[in-house]
Amino acid sequence: MNKTQKTLRRLAVLACLSLVGPLQSTRADEPAAPAFSAKDKMIVETVLRLKSFDIQSSAPAKAAMLRYLRAQPGSEQYFELIQRFKLTELSPELLTLAIENAGETSGVRAAEVLKSIGQLPALQAVLREESAEKAVAAAELLGYVAGDQTVDILRPVVADAELPAAVRAAAVSALGRRTDGQHSLLKLAAEGKLAESLSFAAANALFASSEDAIRSQAAKYFELPATADSQPLPPLAELVKRRGDVEAGATVFAKTGTCSNCHKVRGQGKEVGPDLSEIGSKLSREAMYVSILDPSAAVSHNYETYTLLTVDGDTVTGLLVSETDQAVTLKTAEGISRTVDTDDIEILKKQSQSLMPQDLQRLLTVQQLVDLVEYTMTLKKS
Ligand code: HEC
Structure with missing residues (x-):
């Protein structure tokens, strides 16, 4: 392209941008309504045709581009253009996208783009x-x-x-x-x-x-912790490759594994921990193993364990059910709610350990564990 042609293109772009007068009043970083207009689309298409258009120097073009991209978060074009034009205005959205889809390709892609536009510290701050x-x-x-x-x-x-x-x-x-x-x-x-x-x-x-x-x-x-057959547990990377028997796993859940002492599945069992009726839709096979074998590494925020020491020297450990000015209620591992008056409490301390026992694999053989996980993976949203 010679100089004149370049100048003509620039002029064409500028003419096109001047059409968008009313849109210029929209703030580029406005988070609301991700709608874009036909004009926005035209501007974006024009910008994309130009090899070396500096979008940072044109506020209206940039605003149009941001509206256009906000309407299609997570698409391949979204990632590509943010990266190409270093649109740091979109880093809060990218960050949310990354965190909410961390276990998926799109989440990792969002994180990669964040890094490429120099926003790794934002991810680090999380x-x-x-x-x-x-x-x-x-x-x-x-x-x-x-x-x-x-x-x-x-x-x-x-x-x-x-x-x-x-x-x-x-x-x-x-x-x-x-x-x-x-x-x-x-x-x-x-x-x-x-x-x-x-x-x-x-x-x-x-x-x-x-x-x-x-x-x-x-x-x-x-x-690795020993199992009931005194075999050390195979590493996770190996366990996830094995397949088990669903029916045998259901029995382990209800009996040998003591899982139903704390978890409900479709109405059966006690409710100390979360209901597991749809757990197979929530967790990957690997995360399922981690939840069972290393529960403290997976404590969900609704199920934090507290230990309370009374002035009489009693201790109660359980999930925090309620806390008011008058009293604190904890639900113990046996599913029993204990309420203690605030006046009688010496110390109330959050534990980093899960209420779920740390050594459940001791009750199970490796095969029973594999069966159990096979069963829990079948518990899906219908
Ligand atoms: C003494 C009670 C108790 C027993 C027994 C128990 N759990 Fe748990 N479990 C919990 C609690 C409380 C949580 C939630 C807190 C946490 O994540 O540690 C939990 C969390 C889980 C989770 C993660 C749930 C989620 O939504 O992410 C899974 C999966 C699970 N348990 C499976 C099992 C299986 C399988 C067994 C039997 C081998 C078992 N649990 C035995 C109390 C128990």
Whole structure:
């Protein structure tokens, strides 16, 4: 293209942009109504035809582009154009998209785009947010996209005792997906800096390593918990490949595994923990194993365990049912609600441990565990 042609194109674009006078009053960063007009579409198409149009220098073109993209969040074009034009205005939306779809391709893609427009710190900040669920999602995503910054970002999370166990365990698993991360986990273990509650996550990450040296080093610090047949548990990466018997699994759930002492499935069982009637739609096979084998790494925010010490020296541990100025009610692992007057409470403390027992696999053989998971995976939304 020669100079005159270029100038003509520029003029055409400018003419086209001047048509959008009334739209210029719309703020570019306005979050409401993701509608775009035919004019917006025309502007976007024009901009896309120009090889070197600097959208940052044209507020109306940018506003049109933002409206156009906000109407199709998560589409391939959405990701592509945000990246190409470095539209940091859309980073809050990208961040939400990433966190809400962390377990899916679109969530990881959103996180990649965030990184490519220099917004990795926004994702990093979520690690320390109040919501453990969001923080877990951020740790998982960082494991996929942070590249050579992964260890620097996640190692402090693993070592920070103030953060919820679930977030730290997610950081361990994310580190465990990379060789440099595996080395940093081994180093933490060697220095005695890896909390006991993270052993399960670390053991699984390290025993699944492709490097012999890492696996044999790991055996010095960790072992996977024993099952009822005194066999050590196979690593998660191996368990998820096995298939079991659904009917046998249903029996394990109701009897050997004691699951129905705390969980309802389609009206059957006690309700201490969450109803599991649709759990197969919520969790992946791997997450199901983690929920059963390492419950503290998966505490959901509605089910935090509290321990209360009375002035008489009694302790009650259970889920917080209610807390008022007058009294606190906890529901114990046996499903019994205990109410204690505030005046009688010495200490009320949130526990990082799940109320769900940590060693349920001891009741089960490896095959029973596999059957149990096969059964729970069939519990889907109808
Ligand atoms: C003493 C009570 C208790 C027993 C026994 C128990 N659970 Fe749980 N379970 C809980 C509580 C409380 C939670 C929620 C808090 C948490 O995530 O740790 C939970 C959470 C879960 C979750 C995650 C649910 C979600 O929505 O993410 C699964 C899956 C699960 N349990 C399966 C089982 C299975 C399978 C068994 C039997 C092997 C079992 N549980 C035995 C109390 C129990």
